[in-house]
Amino acid sequence: MKEVVLITGANGLIAKELAKKISNEYDVRFLTRKKRQANEYEWDLRKGTIDEAAFENVSHIIHLAGANISEKRWTAERKKELISSRVDSATLLRNTLRKREIKLKSFISASGINFYGTNTTEKIYSENDPPGHDFLSEVVVLWECAADHFKEQNLAERVVKIRTAVVLSEKEGALKKMLPPIQYGIGSALGTGNQYMAWIHIEDICSIYDFALKNHALHGAYNAVSPQHATNADLTKKIAEVLHKPLFMPNVPTFVLKMLFGELANAILEGSRASSQKIQNTGFQFRFPDLKNALSDLLKIQ
Template sequence: MKEIVLITGAGGMIARELSKKIEKEFTVRFLTRKKKHENDFEWDIKKGTIDESALDNVSHIIHLAGANISEKRWTQERKQELISSRVDSAGLLLETVRKKNIKLKSFISASGINYYGTVTTEKIYTEDDPPGNDFLSEVVVLWERAADDFKEQNLAERVVKIRTAVVLSKEDGALKKMLPTIQFGIGSALGSGKQYMPWIHIEDICSIYEAALKNSAVDGAYNAVSPQHTTNENLTKKIAEVLNKPLFIPNVPAFVLKLIFGELADALLEGSRASSQKIQETGFHFKFPDLKGALEDLLKKDN
């Protein structure tokens, strides 16, 4: 019998790609707001409702649910939604696991590289470093705490927290947003452009989740970030180079971004590096450790 894996955040790009990667070895179920497929089960985080049969005989939960950080301005209401979509959803899972008297083999939660703070420094952060002191750090700390509850309450043998960098995928996310302007020759870096931009190829982030699922020695927090560091400006230039497009436009001034995005602009204008050594020490190997190679894989398939 295949072990059953329950994935939340079914509509996200990682969930879609990850399910393809593991479906031969595991039975995959999804928790989603609206059932579309046979292996979908409905839940409503705001109402606190869940189809409990989704957890029947489940061995692993991969918790990817969470409202998009950069989709809207951060009003107080939006901030609460960003936290609730991560923390309350984990809490609903925890209560259901407890109610059904399940002991999970693993609870694997998405997390954010913003754990270390929205700052630009020369420091390269490791998993041993403390959290930052801004809003995104707060979100990630609460998110991880909700995951840790599964182990502390003896509901999971291990808890893995994947501190995810910017995921590069042509289908969704930051790269998809950057492509149109660069393709028209009007792309530009943001602010100084010197802020670091931790990144990871979609295939590598899915492989990290697969490794976390299969390798029982993987436990705790891991930075899911490519070994090669880059800045916002360098990323913009590399995309243009791979697409063979010119870049004529000067950087977008910081004040313009702050006018458009408010507090959210800080997440675009600041960024530091993080180390991937810990995940590599588990035996994990990046397929796309190099930025240019990653971009060529993503952008040249259709060109």
């Protein structure tokens, strides 16, 4: 029999693409707010309810649930939601495992490269570095603590935390938002454009989760970020180059972004580099370590 993998965050990009990748080897189930197909099970964080049938014979949980960081302005209410969607969801999973006396082979949790703080420096962060001191760092620290409780409370043999960079996909996310202005010849970098933008191809991030499932020696935190570093200006220029479009507009001024996005603008205007050496040392190989090749693949331009 196939091992059962239960995935949260069913409607997210990574969940959908990862399920396609692993469905031949695993029995994949999803936790979702609204059941649409046989392998989906409902849960409701506000009510604290969950369909316990999802946990029958479960071996692994991949916890991808979490409200989109950049979707809305960070009001006080939105900040609570960003934390709750990650932390309270993990608590509900733990309580259900404890109730049903289940011990997982692995609990693999999404995390964020923003663990290290939202600031532009020349430092290249590794998994040994401490967390930053801003709101996004706080979110990620709480997120990872919620994951670590699965091991501490003997509910999982191991916990893996995937500190994810900006995922590049033509289907949704940052790349999809950046494409239209560049395609119409009005694309430009944001702010100074010098802020680093840690990135990873959608296929590589899914491969890291697949790799983490199969390799039981993996535990703890891993930076899921391409080995090739890029700034916001680099990414903008590379997209224009791949699309064969001119890039002549001035950068979007910092004050405009702050006016539009409020505190969220800091996450757009600042960014550091992070090392992928730890995951590579385990034997993982990136298929798309080069930005131009990654963009050419996603945009299907040779």
